[in-house]
Amino acid sequence: xxxxxxLSFRLNGHPVEVPCPSPRVLLDLLREDxxxxxxxxxxxxxxxxxxxxxxxxxxxxxxLTLARLVDGRSVETIEGVSPPRGLNPVQAxxxxxxxxxxxFCTPGFVVTATALLRSxxxxxxxxxxxxxxxxxxxxxxxxxxxxxxxxxxxxxx
Amino acid sequence: MPSSEPGPYxxxxxxxxxxxxxxxxxxxxxxxxxxxxxxxxxxxxxxxxWPHARLLSxxxxxxxxxxxxxxxxxxxxxxxxxxxxxxxxxxxxIAVGKARYIGDIVAAVAATDExxxxxxLSLVRFEVEPLPExxxxxxxxxxxxxxxxxxxxxxxxxxxxxxxHFGDVDAAFARAAVTVRFRGRFxxxxxxxxxxMATVAEATPDGRLTVWSATQVPHYLHRALSEVLEIxxxxxxxxxxxxxxxxxxxxxxxPHEIVCAALALETGRPVKILFDREDVFYTNHGxxxxxxxxRIAADADGNLLGYDIEALIEGGAWSSFGTxxxxxxxxxxxxxxxxxxxxxxxxxxxxxxxxxxxxxxxxGTNLRYSIELALDALAEKLGTDPFDLRLRxxxxxxxxxxxxxxITSTSFVKCLTAVRERSGWDAKFRRLPYGRGVGLGCGxxxxxxxxxxxxxxxxxxxxxxLKVDMDGGIAVHSMQADIGQGSNTLLAAIVAEVLGVDxxxxxxxxxxxxxxxxxxxxxxxxxxxxxxxxAREAAESLRDRLVAAAARTLGEPAETLEVGHERxxxxxxxxxxxxxxxxxHAAMETSGALTASGSYRSPTMGGTFKxxxxxxxxxYSFAAYVAEVDVDVETGAYRVPRLWAAFDCGxxxxxxxxxGQIEGSIHMGLGQVMGESMNYRSSRxxxxxxxxxxxxxxxQMPKVEILLxxxxxxxxxxxxxxxxxxxxxxTLPAVGNALYDAVGVRFSELPITPDRxxxxxxxxxxxxxxxxxx
Ligand code: FES
Ligand code: FES
Numbered sequence: 001x002x003x004x005x006x007l008s009f010r011l012n013g014h015p016v017e018v019p020c021p022s023p024r025v026l027l028d029l030l031r032e033d034x035x036x037x038x039x040x041x042x043x044x045x046x047x048x049x050x051x052x053x054x055x056x057x058x059x060x061x062x063x064l065t066l067a068r069l070v071d072g073r074s075v076e077t078i079e080g081v082s083p084p085r086g087l088n089p090v091q092a093x094x095x096x097x098x099x100x101x102x103x104f105c106t107p108g109f110v111v112t113a114t115a116l117l118r119s120x121x122x123x124x125x126x127x128x129x130x131x132x133x134x135x136x137x138x139x140x141x142x143x144x145x146x147x148x149x150x151x152x153x154x155x156x157x
Numbered sequence: 158m159p160s161s162e163p164g165p166y167x168x169x170x171x172x173x174x175x176x177x178x179x180x181x182x183x184x185x186x187x188x189x190x191x192x193x194x195x196x197x198x199x200x201x202x203x204x205x206x207w208p209h210a211r212l213l214s215x216x217x218x219x220x221x222x223x224x225x226x227x228x229x230x231x232x233x234x235x236x237x238x239x240x241x242x243x244x245x246x247x248x249x250x251i252a253v254g255k256a257r258y259i260g261d262i263v264a265a266v267a268a269t270d271e272x273x274x275x276x277x278l279s280l281v282r283f284e285v286e287p288l289p290e291x292x293x294x295x296x297x298x299x300x301x302x303x304x305x306x307x308x309x310x311x312x313x314x315x316x317x318x319x320x321x322h323f324g325d326v327d328a329a330f331a332r333a334a335v336t337v338r339f340r341g342r343f344x345x346x347x348x349x350x351x352x353x354m355a356t357v358a359e360a361t362p363d364g365r366l367t368v369w370s371a372t373q374v375p376h377y378l379h380r381a382l383s384e385v386l387e388i389x390x391x392x393x394x395x396x397x398x399x400x401x402x403x404x405x406x407x408x409x410x411x412p413h414e415i416v417c418a419a420l421a422l423e424t425g426r427p428v429k430i431l432f433d434r435e436d437v438f439y440t441n442h443g444x445x446x447x448x449x450x451x452r453i454a455a456d457a458d459g460n461l462l463g464y465d466i467e468a469l470i471e472g473g474a475w476s477s478f479g480t481x482x483x484x485x486x487x488x489x490x491x492x493x494x495x496x497x498x499x500x501x502x503x504x505x506x507x508x509x510x511x512x513x514x515x516x517x518x519x520x521g522t523n524l525r526y527s528i529e530l531a532l533d534a535l536a537e538k539l540g541t542d543p544f545d546l547r548l549r550x551x552x553x554x555x556x557x558x559x560x561x562x563x564i565t566s567t568s569f570v571k572c573l574t575a576v577r578e579r580s581g582w583d584a585k586f587r588r589l590p591y592g593r594g595v596g597l598g599c600g601x602x603x604x605x606x607x608x609x610x611x612x613x614x615x616x617x618x619x620x621x622x623l624k625v626d627m628d629g630g631i632a633v634h635s636m637q638a639d640i641g642q643g644s645n646t647l648l649a650a651i652v653a654e655v656l657g658v659d660x661x662x663x664x665x666x667x668x669x670x671x672x673x674x675x676x677x678x679x680x681x682x683x684x685x686x687x688x689x690x691x692a693r694e695a696a697e698s699l700r701d702r703l704v705a706a707a708a709r710t711l712g713e714p715a716e717t718l719e720v721g722h723e724r725x726x727x728x729x730x731x732x733x734x735x736x737x738x739x740x741x742h743a744a745m746e747t748s749g750a751l752t753a754s755g756s757y758r759s760p761t762m763g764g765t766f767k768x769x770x771x772x773x774x775x776x777y778s779f780a781a782y783v784a785e786v787d788v789d790v791e792t793g794a795y796r797v798p799r800l801w802a803a804f805d806c807g808x809x810x811x812x813x814x815x816x817g818q819i820e821g822s823i824h825m826g827l828g829q830v831m832g833e834s835m836n837y838r839s840s841r842x843x844x845x846x847x848x849x850x851x852x853x854x855x856x857q858m859p860k861v862e863i864l865l866x867x868x869x870x871x872x873x874x875x876x877x878x879x880x881x882x883x884x885x886x887x888t889l890p891a892v893g894n895a896l897y898d899a900v901g902v903r904f905s906e907l908p909i910t911p912d913r914x915x916x917x918x919x920x921x922x923x924x925x926x927x928x929x930x931x
Contacts, residue, residue, distance in 0.1 A: 037191040038184020040401070042351045043434040047847035050351055078184035087179060095178035098813035101821065102641025103181030104352040104401025110182055129855045136847060138349050138402050139641050140817060141824030142855040 009070045012080030020067045027051045027062040030077060038078035038107050042136070049135030052108040053077045057119075059112045061134070078107035081114045090114050093152035094145070101139035108135050113149045122153055164808065167721065168650045168660065169875050172813040176646045176665065177399070177639075186399045189355035189371045194427035197357070198227060200420045201274035202413060202430070203264040203281055204439060205256035208509040208840035209288040209305065212254060212263065220266060220280040225273035228423040229281065230265045235419050239381045241374075241409040241514075242610060245316070245476035247306050250385055250415040255288070257305055257474035258509050259841055260439030262412050267420040267428050292840040294446075294471040294506035305474065305507040314507040316472050317483040319768060323559040324498030326454075329463030333454035335538045339531035340450045342906045343523040344834035345471070347443030348516055349852050352401020353432040354440065356414045358421035366422065367394045370414050373403040373638050374678030375668050377610070381410030382418055390670075393418075397668035400640040404825070405515035406442050407640070408680040409477055413440075438845030442514030443835065444522065445482055445505070446471040451527040454498075459539050461550045463498030464490055468524070470505040470513075477514035479505045484771030485520020490528060491558040491772065492601035493569045493779050494550040499559055509840045515680060517825060518885040521602050523907075526830075529598045529890030530903050542586070543597045543894070544577050547781075561764035565776055566870040566878070569599070572781035572803035575864045580783035580801040586898060591929045592788045594898025598890030600780030602883030604873070605683030607759045607773040617756035619687040620674035621695045623652065626750040629738050631656070631663045631699075637676040637688040638668055642881050643814035644684045648692050650811065651874065655696035656703070657720030658737050674754070682879035685810065686775060687757045689874030694755025702751060706744035707735045760872075776870045778883035779805040784859070784891035788899045790918060793911030795899075797827060797892060800859040804884055805867035808876035812865070819863050819884040826888025827859075828852050832908045901928025 008017045011034070020029055027044070030036045030053070039062060042050030046064040053062045054076040081088060087095065090113045100106045109132060116123055116131040123131065128149050129142075137145060164170030180186040217229040232253035238246040252263045264281045268274035288303045297305070297314025305314050330336060356370040366388060372378050375395045383390045400407065417430040432440070452465040468486040472479045487501030536546040548570060556564045576597075577583070585595045609618050622634040633652055639645040649663040666672065676688055700720060707725035708715040711733060719728045726734025735743070744751060763773040781803045788795040802819055809815040832851055836843040844850045869876025889907070897903050902917035921928065 035193070037187075040184075040188070040352070041190065041431075042353065042401075043847055045434060045846060045848065047434070048351055082183040087182060091179075091182035094182045095174050098172075098174060098178075098643075098817050100175060100178050100181040100641075101643070101817055102350065102352065102400060102402040103177070103186050104188065104350070104399075104641075106181045107184040133854055133856070136349075136351060136852060138351055138404070138825070138852060139821045141820035141822075141861070142858055143820045143861060144817060146855065 005068060007068060007071045009072060010074040012076055022068060024067040025063055026053070026065040026067045026070060029067040030062060036077050036079050040104055040107055042104065049108040050105055052111050052135065054111055054115050057115060059115050076111070078111055081111055088114065089155050090117065090149065090152045093148040093155070097144045097148040097151060099140060099144040099148040105135060105137045109137070109145055113152065117153055166654055166875065168654045169810045170808060173646055173650050173811045174813065175643050176649050188352055188399045188401055189357060189369050190431050192357045192369050192398065194357060194359055197427040197429055198267050198269055198424065199271050199274050200265060200267050200417050200428045200430040201271070201278055202262045202416065203278040205252065205259060205261040205263050207256050207285060207287060208259050208290040210256045210285040211288055212252060212256060213284040213286055215264065216282040217264070220277040223273065223277050223280060225269040226266060226277045227426065228267040228420055229277065230416065230419060230423065235385050235415065237385045239385050239410060240476055241377055241478055242476065242480055245480055247308060247476050248412060250412045250419060258511055260511050261474060262416065265416045265420060267424050290509050290840050292508055292510060292837060294469055294508055297506045297508065298504065305509060309507060315504055316476055316507050317480045317505045319483045319487060319501065319503045321487060321768065322500045324463065326463045326465050326498045326500040329498040330454045330465065333462050334457035335535060336452060336454045337531045337534040337538065338452045339527045339534065340905055341523060341527035343447045344907060345443055345446040345513060346516065346829045346833045347438065347441055347835055347850065348404040348406035349847065349850065350402030350404055350406060353434060353437050354407065354411065354413065355429065355431045356417040357427060357429045358418040359427040360421045360425060365392050365394060366418055367396065368414065368418050369396045369398055371400045371407055372397055373400065373408040373640050374680055375636055375638060375670060376675050376678055378410045378414055379670050382415060385415050386418060386422065395670040397638055400638065403640040403679060404517040405519060405680065408515055409442055411440060434847060435845045438842060439511050441473065441511035442477055444516040445513040447486065447523040449486065449523060449527050451531050453531050453535055455535055455539065459541050459546050459549050461494055461496055464496050466490060466501045468503040470503060472505045472507050473510045473512040474507065475512040477512050478519065481771060482520050484768055486524050488560060488772035489521040489524055489601065491560055491562050492552050492564065492777055493567065493599055494547065495552050497559060510837060511842060517822065518602060518882040521886050522889060525600060525886045526889045526893060526907065530893050533894045533897065534903065544573055544582065547599060548573055561769065562773060563762045565872065566807060566868060567777070567779050568805035568867045569779035571866040572779055572805055575866050576781045576783050576801050576803035579862060579864060582783060592790050592899055593786065594895045595783055595785050596891050596894025596896065596898055598782050598887040598894060600883050600886035602778050602879065602886060603681060603772060603774035604776040604778055604879035605686045605759065605774055606681035607762055607775060608770040609677055616675060617758040618683065619676040619691040620754065620756040621688065621691040622674050623695050623699050623753045624750060625699065625741060627742060627745060629662060629741055633663060633665045634673045635676045635688060636668050636670065636673040636678065637684050638679040640679050642679065642818060643811060644688060646814065647685060647811055648688060651689055651692040652696045655693060656700050658723050682882040685877050685879060686873050689877060690757040691755045693874050695753045698755065699751060699753040702744050703740045707740040710735050710739065710743050775872055776807070776878045778879050780883055780887040782887035782891040784895045786892060786895040786899050788896065788914065790900065793914035795914065797859040800891065801862045801864065802884065803864040803866055804880065806865065806880035807867045807870035807873045807878035809865045809880065810875055810877045815865060815880045816863055818880045820861055822884035823861060823888050824853055824858060826885045827857065827892065830889040830892045830907055830909060832910060834908050901926060
């Protein structure tokens, strides 16, 4: 095992210090070392979006991100965008619209949509489609996902 | 917007959000890869780099000696063959004697970490003798030098051959006024669910084995583990965590599941095998690459006289569901139209490629594309509208097909009528400018296979148990496997509906073979129909006991009582009631916690000839879709801006879920017709990643209008039939026929990629066939 560094960054709003072997990717750090299993591993190749997290507020594929690159930055996972009790508006809309079927893609969509609505509270349909175009869903045909995001944008106003 | 007539039920028929939705949107739902066991180690698989090779010897000494390696397994350790169908056990956990495709598992390692496991795999040395590669199914139709399996028919690679003839097809064609022929070629496609397969296994000192696995069919996995590992079923516990999609790809018991359990037995440590995306693609079990040849005869009025169908189906390395596939590619032609004479010859041939298997709308999809395109050609020859041709030939309700399928409910005519009107068909068909067109495609699918895969012992296809204790929470146990389609939600809703209680009182328990009664799982679109009936029976028996207790408390005859709003009370007397909890506690006085059970077994049906059971189902779904296409005739690229989907699933019990199934099916169907393809260079899969195997993007989805027009099915729970697979089928021919309307080419090779569109246009131009003024 190569040399261990100590990473320090903000994770879901709290400062953390985590030992990290240098070739570790963020997804492994989150899922394996920190046991934050809400972030999903669909491909490990940057092709599915299941592993999306927010780095400094921007949707980022954690499977393609070297963990040491988040040193000094802020990382938000699905656990972080979820309120301690209940659901955030995006999550509530996903439930109400049936935008989850198998749910494996869902954390990736939820963090992506949460970031979108923070930076663009009233996105057009095309903007929503563009924002989620790095996230695959094989169950829903995206229809209810897009409806849910539109609905969340409306209710957040 | 879907139609929304109010139904007679409180919950059912509405839009019921999925019960596990809050867990899924917060990342709290537990999938197999999220499971962590104390001391857990890693299992990894070595896959064959050879398409076909005899394994002469293997040396695992170096691998075993590597520090951190706890076990190395090769095929000889657990050589008992298995397979999803009891009649075709031709798989082994790890290859025995031969490797049959690039990707076949030839060895497995358990180690303390992934890197060590990978290193160990690289140290396993094989001595092999290369064997002939069979990448074209046609090359396997006669005797071959080295059959892929010894069981191939007469020394060939034919795994299964089906020949059926009902009526007199030659006579029908001889007296026909019009005949048409359509030859389709279909690339293999795969499920592409987002969750890679994963299994965790743990053998404990009490002599038991626990297996958590991403499976659609926990019961068949349970059986296969028992057979191959030679451990009685009652000492194996199979648990199904949340499953991230299956679509048929997680319905076979898969070799890695058995290997994982074997490694746990060998090492005494919990073991996890997690697939990477390449593993998923090599495991495949997707839709069979198929060539079919459909001939249809009709009289001058457009009455269908007969079908003559042939299919050559590429099986890849194993049988999987292949025997069923071979039947389905013929017999699923039996609806939605009356077919008085029918002949079919189907052959499924092994090749040295990743195995094909069951994929959503298994066996019905490629066949239906060719039939529906042939019917449009027939309508054109007859000078009749495609809708009118289909209306004339629609199967009537309560009829029997020539191969003795029992048709009970069908709202197919309503599907046609509704979609014709909503899509504005009559103003569009043959009237849109060159490059734009509309097309009709129809569908027909089984609502649960009538014949369970295992006949012994004779058991119901579904059983549901309920338990309610003094807290008033209702625990529901069943081995039905929710893989995202919403069956847990439906199960809870049926119980709540019957008992007249709130949905949140009902807790559907995780599938666990120690406590869940057998249900055959999520395949053949069977769950709503079979589990639904079992759940209803269980809930009604519980309700009757609660009503009896309430009758005693109230001093009123039970017949005068009704349930609802968490109460049991006298009908028409709002002041005379007991609460659900009071009735429950009264009922518990003699027995303690209440339990109830319900089950479902489909009625006897079908003929007595060989293969008669294939395709028999307690009900069938029907569909009529219209797609609109917009073709860029310069580039061959096209879009499907609109799609109208009329579907008959009987009564839609959860509209949210039914719409979700239809929308997802359309996405998957569009993928197959527009672009998805497993590409090979001889036997080597060229695109085992989601980057190169592209599923449609959000921007490629049409605006979809869903029309749920089904009447109640007489035997379905609360009138329901399937909606999980049938909705895929009509998508493909609707697009194919729309392309013909747009540019005058009936594309026969799927996927219809832009280069194929251009080639089709060139060919049409070369033949000087003008189209809509082009
Ligand atoms: S796991 Fe990161 S994109 Fe698929
Ligand atoms: S809900 Fe299954 S992949 Fe999106």
